[in-house]
Amino acid sequence: MNTKYKAFCDDPDCTHAHHSWLAADNALHEGGHEIRQRRVYVYSPSGAVQDKVAIRRGARYLTKAGYDMVLDEAVFARQTRFAGDHATRLAAIKRAADSGADVALISRGGYGLNHLLPLIDYAHVAQSIDAGVQWMGFSDFTALQLAVLAKTGRVTWAGASLGVDLGHADGPDEITLACFEDVAFRVGEGAGWRIGKDNAEYAGLDLQGATLWGGNLAVLSAMVGTPYFPQVDGGVLFLEDVAESPYRIERMLIQLEQAGVLGAQKALVLGHFTHANVTAHDRGFNLKTVVQALRDRLQIPVLTQLPFGHIRTKVCLPVGAKVDLQVGAREALLVWGHV
Amino acid sequence: MNTKYKAFCDDPDCTHAHHSWLAADNALHEGGHEIRQRRVYVYSPSGAVQDKVAIRRGARYLTKAGYDMVLDEAVFARQTRFAGDHATRLAAIKRAADSGADVALISRGGYGLNHLLPLIDYAHVAQSIDAGVQWMGFSDFTALQLAVLAKTGRVTWAGASLGVDLGHADGPDEITLACFEDVAFRVGEGAGWRIGKDNAEYAGLDLQGATLWGGNLAVLSAMVGTPYFPQVDGGVLFLEDVAESPYRIERMLIQLEQAGVLGAQKALVLGHFTHANVTAHDRGFNLKTVVQALRDRLQIPVLTQLPFGHIRTKVCLPVGAKVDLQVGAREALLVWGHV
Structure with a gap:
């Protein structure tokens, strides 16, 4: 592996924040900056937006960065804790599919997709993906991603949300933004991350052509046994x-x-488990205990430290795509090439 | 239904707290008080005992009430949050099976059975049940109950624990104790409870010969898709x-x-969902919303108010037994006859 993880392009005149983790293969810059404006369609499939300011701030930020930002008409809808009733959110998903956007981006997660799963028009979502719409989100969005994979085999993106990430009060995290832009401009080819001693035993691992899938553990495990849970053999589960x-x-x-x-x-890759609070009764039982016991029981590698989860710095991961997983002494790399 | 729910025997000289909800069929009292002393074996399959005083208080209470109380040698064992490591708790379960007790009673729940499920000798547990050991507990114990039902078809009891219930600082709840005694003396034939307007639409319901099963929702749903989840068709799920x-x-x-x-x-019966706290973000979304939506979607009765759960007054329910479910205007009745 002669790759380097670099957060940004080295060109001082570049107005876009593209990152190039494959320094020798920066396709975007080889062709100069003749870049079509990208459309981002923001909708609310799960919880009601609580922080409208963050949504507007994120939209403003991306507009200034050159994006064509479209907010769905029901992006701020509310019915109790949800972003509107079932029909409202189903219609929003349909509009996102029809948006012609480069990225259909969730406003936020929360909870609300599970009870919609039997009602979603998966063929319509698949058509939108084939037509170029890239669906992105995380947390509760995992439910839609897994159902789309199970029902259609199509790829969606585990990545940022507008409210939490791109509309953050301090501005987007640089790497999160760069990874988002890689998806928007269809130039992302992989994600690399530094690993510590905790993963030393996996140095030299080189898995080829495994299906990458996963997301939020609570959402994913709550789908086991249902028709919306994808049957993936030989995959890399994050x-x-x-x-x-x-x-x-x-x-x-x-x-x-x-x-x-x-x-x-073939492998399990753990991202961040934030606020995994222990109590006095745990008496030393903690996340490390859980991971070690899992490694002891399982026959497959259990990598950690993937920059993904409820954290500011998160990569974008193509759920359902074939990936290679390569582990070096100090870094791990998920490579999918062009999705 | 000419049955009455009465908490206790009417005999003022009775030294046992038997309840007779079937007033016309109080087999225990018909034969007088020639009662064999019952043995209760207390062990810890899940979390470490945090309140040893409650365990000792419960054992003292039941000893005074005439029981032969045996505390397992590892009842107070601890490894981090668990009542000992895997081997310790597996050995405790084995000793409980070999105890010859009338009731094998958990000290407390917590968490710890799920990772033991592949290691339990189910044939041995089944033998103990056939020999007369009645296994009782709730909460995390649901995992063992469902696995025993899935693997052996044997009946176990959802009911009290020693620490939380029988060793309560205020003394056992009267109905909880009475139901426990019904199991210990093998005279329980059913459980009745008052229902309110919330269940009015189910008045007249009369289901025959359905398998009763269930327990803690979090534990039960975390077993879906595993070999330890029983396949019950046409059952009554609590x-x-x-x-x-x-x-x-x-x-x-x-x-x-x-x-x-x-x-x-055939029916869903909801017990108590305690501390089901809503937040400001729920905006009116609450347990009632959840139950109403469930009733709207499902084609089966969804009864509520079963006196079972993390509450002081809890009935004992035979998981895996055939029951009749009868609903009147003001009460519901689960009848299993002699298990």
């Missing part, structure tokens, strides 16, 4: 979560293990 | 939980629904 205590994380992983999901994969 | 917010309760119910579990049952 997982993250927020505000789940270590014993709950273990219980969810055990469900995946005992259901035969983990054993059927 | 559920309870603690400290799960309404949106999580809905997500778990949706998993059961979309996995085809709910639709395959």
Whole structure:
């Protein structure tokens, strides 16, 4: 691996924040800057937007960066905790599919997709993907991503949301933005991250052509046994979560293990499990315990430190795409080429 | 239904707290008080005991009430949050099976059975049940109950724990104790409870010979898709939980629904969902919303108010037994006859 992870292009005149982690293969810059304006369609499939300011700030930021920003008419809808009732959110998903956008981006996650899954027109979503719409989000959005993969085999992107990430009060995280732009401009070919001693045993790992899939652990494990859970054999499964205590994380992983999901994969890649708070009763039982026990039980690599989850710096990952997973002494690399 | 729910025997000289909800069929009292002393074996299959005083208080209480109380040698064991490592708890389960007790009773729940499920000797547990050991517990114990049902078809009891219930600082709840005694003395034949207007639409319901099963919703839903989840068709499924917010309760119910579990049952009976706290973001989304939406979607009765869960007053329910479910204007009745 002669690749380098660099957050940004070195060209001081570049007005776009493209990152080029494959320094020798920066296709975007080889052709100069003749770049078509990209459209981003923002909609709310899950929870009601609580922070409208963040949505407007994110839209303003991306507009200034050159994007054609379109906010769905129901982006601020609310019914109790949801961004509108079932019909409202289903219609928003349909409009996102019909948007002709380069990226159909969630305003935020929360909770609300699970009960919509039987009602979604998956053929219509698949058509939109074939026509070039790239669906992106994370957290609750995992439910839609897995259902689309199960029902259509199409690729969606685990990545940023407008409210939490791109509309952040401090501005978007540089790497998060760069990865988002890679998707918007269809130049992303992979994601690399630094790994520590915790992953030393996996140095030299080189998996080829495995299906990348995953997302939020709570959402994903809550779909086991349903028709919306994809049957992936020999895949690379990535997982993250927020505000789940270590014993709950273990219980969810055990469900995946005992259901035969983990054993059927070539590798497990853990992102960040934020606010995985322990209590006095845990007495030393923590995330490390959970990961170590998992490594002891499973026959497959369990990598950690993937920059993904409920954290500011998150890469974009193509759910359902074939990837190579390469692990060096200090970094790991997921490579998908052009999706 | 000419049955009455009465908490206790009317005999003022009775030293046992038997309840007789079937007033016309109080077999225990018909034969007088020639009662063999019952043995209760207390062990810790899940979380480490945090309140040893409660365990000792419960054991003292039941000893005074005439029981032969045996505490497992590892009842107070601890490894991090668990009541000992895997081997320690597996050995405790084995000793409980070999105890010859009338009731093998958990000290407490917590978390810890899921990762033991592949390691348990189910044939040995089945032998103990055939020999007369009645296994009782709730919460995390649901995992063992469902696995035993899936692997052996044997009946276990959803009911009290020693620490939380029988060793309560205020003494055991009268109905909880009475139901426990019914199991210990093998005279329980059913459980009745008052229902309110919320269940008015189900008055007249009379289901015959359905398999009763269920327990803690979080534990049960975390077993969907695994070999330890029983395949019950045409059953009566009861559920309870603690400290799960309404949106999580809905997500778990949706998993059961979309996995085809709910639709395959004849009825769903909801116990108590304690500390199902809503937040400001829920904006009116609450347990009632969840139950109403479930009733709207499902074709089966969804009864509520079953006295079971993380509450002081809990009935004992035979998981895996055939039951009749009868609903009157003001009460519902689960009848299993002699298990």
